[in-house]
Amino acid sequence: SSSYTPFSEIVEQINNINPDIVHLHWITGGMMTIEDIAKINASIVWSLHDMWAFTDGYHYDETYDIYKNYCGDEPKNFLSSKVFNRKQKTYSKIDNMTIIGLSRWMCDCAKNSVLLKDKQHINLPNPIDTNIFKPFNKSESRKLWGLPQNKKLVLFGAIRATDDPRKGFSELSKALCQITISNVELVVFGSGEPKYPSDFGFKTHYLGGLDNDEYLAMLYSAAAVMVVPSLQENLSNAIMESLACATPVVGFGIGGNQDMIDHKKNGYLAQPFDTMDLKNGIEWILKNDVSSNARKKILLNFDSKIVVKNYIKLYENILNQKSFNI
Secondary structure (H helix, E strand, O other): OOOOOOOOHHHHHHHHOOOOOEOOOOOOOOOOHHHHOOOOOOEEEEEEEHHHHHOOOOOOOOOOHHOOOOOOOOOOOHHHHHHHHHHHHHHOOOEEEEEEEHHHHHHHHHHHOOOOOOOOEEEEOOOEOOOOOOOOHHHHHHHOOOOOOEEEEEEEOOOOOOOHHHOOOHHHHHOOOOOOOEEEEEEEOOOOOOOOOOOOOOHHHHHHOOOHHHHHHHHHHHHHHHOOOOOOOOHHHHHHHHOOOOOEEEEOOOOOHHHHHOOOOOEEEEEOOOOHHHHHHHHHHHHHHOOOHHHHHHHHHEEHHHHHHHHHHHHOOOOOOOOOOO
């Protein structure tokens, strides 16, 4: 995303309100230009939902490390260099910007980036409403979704679940083809059935898109295990939501997955991109009931009642020009 053209005069509206703090989240897609950020007359807090703020325009750095030493002069792409240089010039004008990494991984990436290394950084997660994402009766949840009562249901889902390579459907497919446990079925949400569906040796239920949190919570509750095989992940909503619904999660030991999944306690952290270990993790969860630990992790660390207090403390520290101690 180049962020050249905004869709409205949002900075003027912000400055007319004259707030003490402006908290930015995901600002691409035409919301504002890079240069607009420096025109805001208030302290800025910016929560990073992906890597765009400190890369040359990409939302995830597939080279994994280029943001640490990129200098804007690389010949690979004129637009990339242009975006990088615009960000560097803009950020140099901002003294009062605090960067929030939603995961420890994202926080460390931002700290080590060329563009944001001189800013203040803190790791604070997104909050979750555990009154919405909570366990529901498994049998009733399966009945609601028309899913079988006597199967071990493996759940996978994301926006563009089956066609976004970063979401790991290819890796999941390889793992599922090696499953030795019988009586398993796969449930996929976020995508409809592809034109050429994979054959895992067992049935797959494609549920399509979902936009209702209560129904989504019931879907998590219907499953025996949630699998999030992403190749890069900041702080996965799917992991947090599934754990809050007392459904254990299997994922690779990367990014923010490690903030939420405690290996063999509330889920399973497979060796990165090892599809055999991903398969082992699915089978381990199906054989070991750790569902009682899943929700505890979320209630103690990610519940909105806890997280909101930490955000308020951060705002107060910024206004009082104190160092962070959260």
